[in-house]
Amino acid sequence: MTVKLDALDHKILVELLCNARIPVAELARKVGLSKTPVSLRIRHLEEIGLITGYRAILSPVKLGLTHVTYLEVSMSDTREAALQQFNAAVRAIPEVEECYMIAGGCDYMLKVRSRDMADFRRIMAEKISTLPFVNNTSSHVSMEAVVEQNLTLG
Incomplete structure (x- = not known):
């Protein structure tokens, strides 16, 4: 509505x-x-649900979380039960800043924030690779944030 x-x-x-x-x-x-x-x-x-809450916006840079990787995830099973299991599991990973189910060459796109490449590798090995029904992943490392903002009104 x-x-x-x-x-x-x-x-x-x-x-x-x-x-x-x-x-x-x-x-x-x-x-x-x-x-x-x-x-x-x-x-x-x-x-009416237009304002859904208020929150503090933290500085990832001040927290040492300067490494951003966008991760394409392809699933081995895309039936509803498998998707729901993946959704619940990915929500439990604090380093996943955003996760979207998408249409296209993969099933999900994740934004993962970490300290550096070694930290990202650990997150991949210990957390993301163990998510249910993950078949394949492809990583895209961000070199620079050009636009990073909250929703604005025009």
């Missing part, structure tokens, strides 16, 4: 995307409303 936003909801979301910890009074001033209507609009956006 697509949500229709009016101009004020759009302004509120843009501000929250920039700073989710902005005080309601400051947000109200920026969007031209008083605190109560802004609070009600935020609560409504949360209730």
Whole structure:
């Protein structure tokens, strides 16, 4: 279900995307409303599921996780039960930052973040290669992050 936003909801979301910890009074001033209507609009956006939560965004560089590898995974079995087992198992690997089931030359695309190539090799050997129904993998090492961002509104 697509949500229709009016101009004020759009302004509120843009501000929250920039700073989710902005005080309601400051947000109200920026969007031209008083605190109560802004609070009600935020609560409504949360209730309808447009705002799904708030979180801290950590710096991978400061954590020493500068090595990014995109990994194509081909499955030996693509029946629903096998896919569900793989999905549950891959969610348990903290180094997998993103995982998408895709259409194309492979079945899944994973974004794996690690300290370096040796760390990635360990993750592959100990965790990813042991995932259920993995038939084949192909790795693509990132040399530089050109665009890395959270969802924005145009």
